Each structure stands twice: as structure tokens, then as C-alpha cells.
Amino acid sequence: MRPCLRLLAFSLLSCTLVAFAGEIHTFNCTNTNCNFKAVIFCGGGDAVAKVSGYCEHCGKIVTATFPHKERMGLGPHAVARIWDPATGKTLDVFACPTCKRPFAPVEKMNYCPKCGGKTMAEGAPGLWD
Ligand SMILES: [Zn+2]
Ligand SMILES: [Zn+2]
Numbered sequence: 130m131r132p133c134l135r136l137l138a139f140s141l142l143s144c145t146l147v148a149f150a151g152e153i154h155t156f157n158c159t160n161t162n163c164n165f166k167a168v169i170f171c172g173g174g175d176a177v178a179k180v181s182g183y184c185e186h187c188g189k190i191v192t193a194t195f196p197h198k199e200r201m202g203l204g205p206h207a208v209a210r211i212w213d214p215a216t217g218k219t220l221d222v223f224a225c226p227t228c229k230r231p232f233a234p235v236e237k238m239n240y241c242p243k244c245g246g247k248t249m250a251e252g253a254p255g256l257w258d
Pocket of ligand 1 (some may be wrong): 191226228230
């Protein structure tokens with residue numbers, strides 16, 4: 130169990146507790162009839178923290194930006210906290226900046242939200258600050 134737990138802790142750290150800059154993850158759908166693209170902002174820079182997710186109402190990836198005072202993280206900005214039965218973890222959900230409906234943050238995309246296929250491929254990562 131131990132190596133497994135350490136791996137999990139590392140993967141959580143890599144996304145939620147990045148102190149110096151935020152990460153950008155890009156994904157694209159390999160279904161050529163779909164070509165959905167996603168740019169996911171994650172973590173915090175010096176001034177702001179960003180969180181991205183798919184807004185079902187807007188039908189696109191949206192990014193919410195919050196002040197990053199005192200590095201409190203994104204938790205206090207969540208509009209709700211739900212328990213995710215798929216992972217057994219709690220999940221903070223955030224308000225879409227366009228329509229104000231809640232969206233779940235995305236860190237990895239396996240399924241394409243547009244065509245529904247398991248067709249998402251990860252592109253080159255980047256950093257923002
Ligand atoms: Zn929306
Ligand atoms: Zn697709």
C-alpha cells in the first residue's frame with residue numbers, strides 16, 4: 130500500500146499545491162470529426178489562482194480566477210463541496226464565470242465532453258504565473 134499512497138500524494142501535490150506558478154495542461158480530442166480542445170489552468174501564480182473545468186451549460190472549458198491572497202488555496206472560493214463516489218474523495222465545485230452554474234475542476238481529461246469518446250490526448254504542458 131505504501132508506494133501507492135506516496136504516488137497519490139505526489140500527484141495531488143503536483144496540481145493543488147504548486148507554490149511558484151500555475152500549470153497549464155492541454156488536451157485535444159483525437160476524433161477528427163470533433164477536434165475538441167481544452168486548456169486547463171491549475172494551481173496558483175503570485176497574484177491569482179485559477180481553476181478550469183467543463184461547464185455543461187456553456188458547453189466549453191471555462192476558467193475561474195480568484196485572488197490568491199495569503200496562498201489560501203482554492204477551497205474558500207468553492208461554491209459547494211461534494212463527495213465523489215468514483216474516487217471516494219471530496220470535490221470542490223466552482224462557479225462558471227459566464228453563467229454562474231457550478232462546474233467540477235478538471236485536472237486530467239480522459240473522455241471528451243463534446244463527443245463522449247475516450248479520445249482525449251494530452252498535449253505539451255506549460256506554466257503560467
Ligand atoms: Zn457556464
Ligand atoms: Zn471529441
